[in-house]
Amino acid sequence: MADIGYITLVLGFFVSICTAVALFWGQMRQNWKLTATAQIGVFAVFGLVSLSSIVLIYALMTHDFQLEYVASYTSRGMSWPYLFSAFWAGNAGSLLLWGWLVTFFTAVMVLWRRKSTKELLPYASSVAMLISAFFLLLLVFIVNPFAKLSVVPADGNGLNPLLQNPGMIFHPPALLAGFAALTFPFAFAMAPLIAKRKDRDWLVDLRRWTLIAWIFLSIGNVLGAWWAYVELGWGGYWGWDPVENMSFIPWVVTTALLHSIILQRTKGGNRTWTIGLAIVAFNLAILATFITRTDVLSSVHAFNNTGIGPALLGFIALCLIIPLALLFSRRNLLKGDRKPSPILSKENGFQAINIIFIVASAIVLIATLAPLITQLANGSKANLSPSFYNIVIGPIFLVIILLIGICTLIGWRHEAALTLLRRLGLPLIIAFILGITLVLTTSIAGWAAVSFALCTFAACTILIESYRMIKARSQARGENPIKALAGSLSGSRVRYGAMVVHLGILLIAVGVIGSSALTTQKNVSLSPGQSTNLNQYTLTYDELQSRSTSSTYDVRAIVSVQNGGQVIDQLTPEKVFYITSSQPVTQVAIRSTLREDLYVILAGWSNNNTAQFTIMVRPAVKWIWIGGGFLMFGGLIALWSPRREKPETPESGKGLPNQMDT
Amino acid sequence: MKETRTEQAPPRKNVPLLKRKRFIFVGAIVLIAIAFVAYIGFTKFATYDITVSQFVAQSGSYAGKQVRVVGEVVPGSVNQDSQNFTLSFIMADGNTSLPVVYQGVVPDTFKEGTDIVAEGKSDQQGVFHASQLITKCPSKYEPSS
Numbered sequence: 001m002a003d004i005g006y007i008t009l010v011l012g013f014f015v016s017i018c019t020a021v022a023l024f025w026g027q028m029r030q031n032w033k034l035t036a037t038a039q040i041g042v043f044a045v046f047g048l049v050s051l052s053s054i055v056l057i058y059a060l061m062t063h064d065f066q067l068e069y070v071a072s073y074t075s076r077g078m079s080w081p082y083l084f085s086a087f088w089a090g091n092a093g094s095l096l097l098w099g100w101l102v103t104f105f106t107a108v109m110v111l112w113r114r115k116s117t118k119e120l121l122p123y124a125s126s127v128a129m130l131i132s133a134f135f136l137l138l139l140v141f142i143v144n145p146f147a148k149l150s151v152v153p154a155d156g157n158g159l160n161p162l163l164q165n166p167g168m169i170f171h172p173p174a175l176l177a178g179f180a181a182l183t184f185p186f187a188f189a190m191a192p193l194i195a196k197r198k199d200r201d202w203l204v205d206l207r208r209w210t211l212i213a214w215i216f217l218s219i220g221n222v223l224g225a226w227w228a229y230v231e232l233g234w235g236g237y238w239g240w241d242p243v244e245n246m247s248f249i250p251w252v253v254t255t256a257l258l259h260s261i262i263l264q265r266t267k268g269g270n271r272t273w274t275i276g277l278a279i280v281a282f283n284l285a286i287l288a289t290f291i292t293r294t295d296v297l298s299s300v301h302a303f304n305n306t307g308i309g310p311a312l313l314g315f316i317a318l319c320l321i322i323p324l325a326l327l328f329s330r331r332n333l334l335k336g337d338r339k340p341s342p343i344l345s346k347e348n349g350f351q352a353i354n355i356i357f358i359v360a361s362a363i364v365l366i367a368t369l370a371p372l373i374t375q376l377a378n379g380s381k382a383n384l385s386p387s388f389y390n391i392v393i394g395p396i397f398l399v400i401i402l403l404i405g406i407c408t409l410i411g412w413r414h415e416a417a418l419t420l421l422r423r424l425g426l427p428l429i430i431a432f433i434l435g436i437t438l439v440l441t442t443s444i445a446g447w448a449a450v451s452f453a454l455c456t457f458a459a460c461t462i463l464i465e466s467y468r469m470i471k472a473r474s475q476a477r478g479e480n481p482i483k484a485l486a487g488s489l490s491g492s493r494v495r496y497g498a499m500v501v502h503l504g505i506l507l508i509a510v511g512v513i514g515s516s517a518l519t520t521q522k523n524v525s526l527s528p529g530q531s532t533n534l535n536q537y538t539l540t541y542d543e544l545q546s547r548s549t550s551s552t553y554d555v556r557a558i559v560s561v562q563n564g565g566q567v568i569d570q571l572t573p574e575k576v577f578y579i580t581s582s583q584p585v586t587q588v589a590i591r592s593t594l595r596e597d598l599y600v601i602l603a604g605w606s607n608n609n610t611a612q613f614t615i616m617v618r619p620a621v622k623w624i625w626i627g628g629g630f631l632m633f634g635g636l637i638a639l640w641s642p643r644r645e646k647p648e649t650p651e652s653g654k655g656l657p658n659q660m661d662t
Numbered sequence: 663m664k665e666t667r668t669e670q671a672p673p674r675k676n677v678p679l680l681k682r683k684r685f686i687f688v689g690a691i692v693l694i695a696i697a698f699v700a701y702i703g704f705t706k707f708a709t710y711d712i713t714v715s716q717f718v719a720q721s722g723s724y725a726g727k728q729v730r731v732v733g734e735v736v737p738g739s740v741n742q743d744s745q746n747f748t749l750s751f752i753m754a755d756g757n758t759s760l761p762v763v764y765q766g767v768v769p770d771t772f773k774e775g776t777d778i779v780a781e782g783k784s785d786q787q788g789v790f791h792a793s794q795l796i797t798k799c800p801s802k803y804e805p806s807s
Contacts, residue, residue, distance in 0.1 A: 125799070198756075233767070234769075337781050357694055362696050367700075370708065371711065374708075381710060382708035382710050383709050383710070383711060384703050384707050385708075387707060388703050388707035392703070401781035521677070523744070525744075525745050583771055585770055586770055604768070607742070607746065610745065
C-alpha cells in the first residue's frame, strides 16, 4: 500500500516535468495541440499527488506503524481529527501537503482561465508545474514520507501534547495554503515576461492569486496567534520569534503586492515593482521554510536540521536569479505610462504605504536574521529582543493606520489640500475628542491614547466613505437606502472588501494596543478558600481536583470569579500530564469578553493543596480574533468580484464625494 | 473633471530621468532609515548567545549586562519553590557550571538534562538571575531517531 504512495510521487515528479516542458514548448511554438494535451498533465499530476496523500492519510488512520512517519507522529490512543492532522505534523507530511496544494491550485488555475490571458496560462502553469516538481523531488529523494522501519513498533510516538489543540487542525494547513498560493502570483508574474506581453490584463489574474494567498496567510497568522494565546500559557499571542516573523514577513510583502497591483490596474505605471514583489514574496515563503526546518536560528521552537536546507537554498537562488534576470531583460516592456502625480493623491498614498510595508518587512527580516549576520561578521550570535520589534514596528504600524485613514478619503489624481482637510475634518475631530476623553476619564494616556485616537480616525473615514458611496447611489438612482446599500455592495465589492479588511486591521490594532499597553498581572499563592483581587475581579480558589483517564492525568484548580460581590464565572485552569510524554501541558482558563480577558494560569501546587496562580487582565484581546474574521471576510468579498472587471473609474473613486462636498 | 484615460496616454520621454532621480532619492532615504534602525537595534537591543564556560571565563566583562547563556540543566540540581514562584538550578557546559535563579512561571518544557537558554544578568555573587527561560520544545519537525 505504502509503495503506491511512493510510486505515485515518483510518477508525479516525472509527469510534472514533462507537463512543464510540453506546456512551455507548445506555447512557444504555437503548437496548440501540444498545449491542450499538456494541460491534461496538470490534472494527472494533481491526481497522482492526491492519491499519494490519500495513501499517507489512510496509513495514519489505520495505524500502519511500519511507516516511519506514522510511527513518529501518531499513536493508537489518538482521536481521528489529530490522526488526520498528523498529515502535516511532520516535515515530510507538511511538504507533501504543500506539494499537493500547489498541484491543486494549478488545476484550479487551468479551470479558472480567462479569455484575455489565455496565452499566458500555459507559461504560468508551466512555472507552477516546475515548482510542484521541486517539492516532489524533495519528497522522492530527501524526505520520503513513505520510508519504512525495519522493525514494526507496537505503538507510535504520538503527537506532541502541545500540538493536540484545534489550532493544529486549522493553523498549519492555512499557512501552508498561503505559502503554496504564493506560487501563483509568482507564476503569473513570470508569464507576461516570458510571453513579452505589453498590456496589463494579466494583473487581474495576478491580483486574484495574490488575494487568495493573502487570505490564507492572514488566517494562518491570526490562528497561530490565537493558538499560542490559548495553548502555550504565557498570556501572549505574539513573541517576535523567528518562526512567527518568517510567516509575518510574507504576509506584509503580499499586502504590499496587493496595493501595488491595485495602483497599476487603476493608474498604470511601472510594473517592474509589482513583478519584483511577486518574485520576492514567493521566495520569502521558501526562505521561511528554510529557516524553520534547518537549525540556523535558535528559537522557542526547536528547529532541527531536516536535511532539506541546501536544496531549499539552491531553489531560492534559482527562483531569484532567473526571474530577476528575465525581469531585467524585459524592463522596457514594463515601463509605466503614468504621469507624475501631485503630492496629495491616492497614488502617492499607495506608493508611500508600499514603501513602508517594504521597510517594515526588511527591518523584521534583518532583525530575525541578526544572529546569522553577526555570527558571520564577528562570530557571536546577537539576538534582538521583542522590545526592539515593538519599539520599531509599533510606530510604523501607527503610520500605516494614519495612511489607511487618509487614503480612504483622498481621491485619485489631484487633490486640493483644502478639500482634503475639510473632508478629514470630522474624523479628526471625533478622534481628537475620543483621545481627550480617554486621557481625562480613564487611566489610558500617552502612546496608547494617541494610538486609539488614530484607530478611531481611520475607522471614521471608512464609515464616512461607505456612507457617501451609499448616499450617492441612492441619490443618483432614487433608490431607498437599503436597496442602495445592496446595490452599492454588489457594484463595488472590491472597494467594500478593502474597507472591511481595513476595519479588521483597525480592530486588530485596537486589540494589540489595548492588550500590550494596559495589561495587569500578578502572581499569587493561595490556600483553598483564600481570595485575591485584580482590578475589579475577586478570585477565590475553591479546591484542587485531580482525575485520570486512560492516557492523561490532570490536576485542576476550581476558581470562582466575583465582580462586585456577584459570582460571574467559574474558571478551571489545569495542568495535564500525558502518560506518553514526560512534560506537562498547561491549560489556561480564560474568561473572554469584548472589554477584556481574564487569563488564569495554574503555575503549580504544593502538598497541602496550596496552589500558585498567575492572573492577568488583558483588555481587548478578543478584538484581535474578531479583526481576523474581518480580514478573511473582507478578502472573500474582494475576491468575489464581478465577472467583467472595470478598473476603478474616477466617478466612483473621487467624483461623487466631491459633488457632495460642494 | 478633465480626467485623461492614462491607458491611452503616450509614454512621455522626459519622465524617466526625473523618475529615476526621485527613485534614487526615495531609495536612499529608505536605505538610510533601515540602516539607522538596524544600528540602533544592534547597539541597544541585542543580547549575545554565549555558553556557560564563556560566561564564567569572562564574568567580569559580562557583569550587569543582559546576556543569553546556553547550557544544560544539571540533573538533580533543580529546586522549585513554587510558593514564591522561584526556580533555582545549575546550568553547565562541560565542567563549568553556573547557578541560576528564575522567578516566574516555569515553561512546560523545562526539564532536567535538557539544553536551555537563560536570558538575564548575573549579580555580584555570581548567581545568574534569569528573566526568561527558553526551552527547546520538541518540535513538530523533529527527525525521529
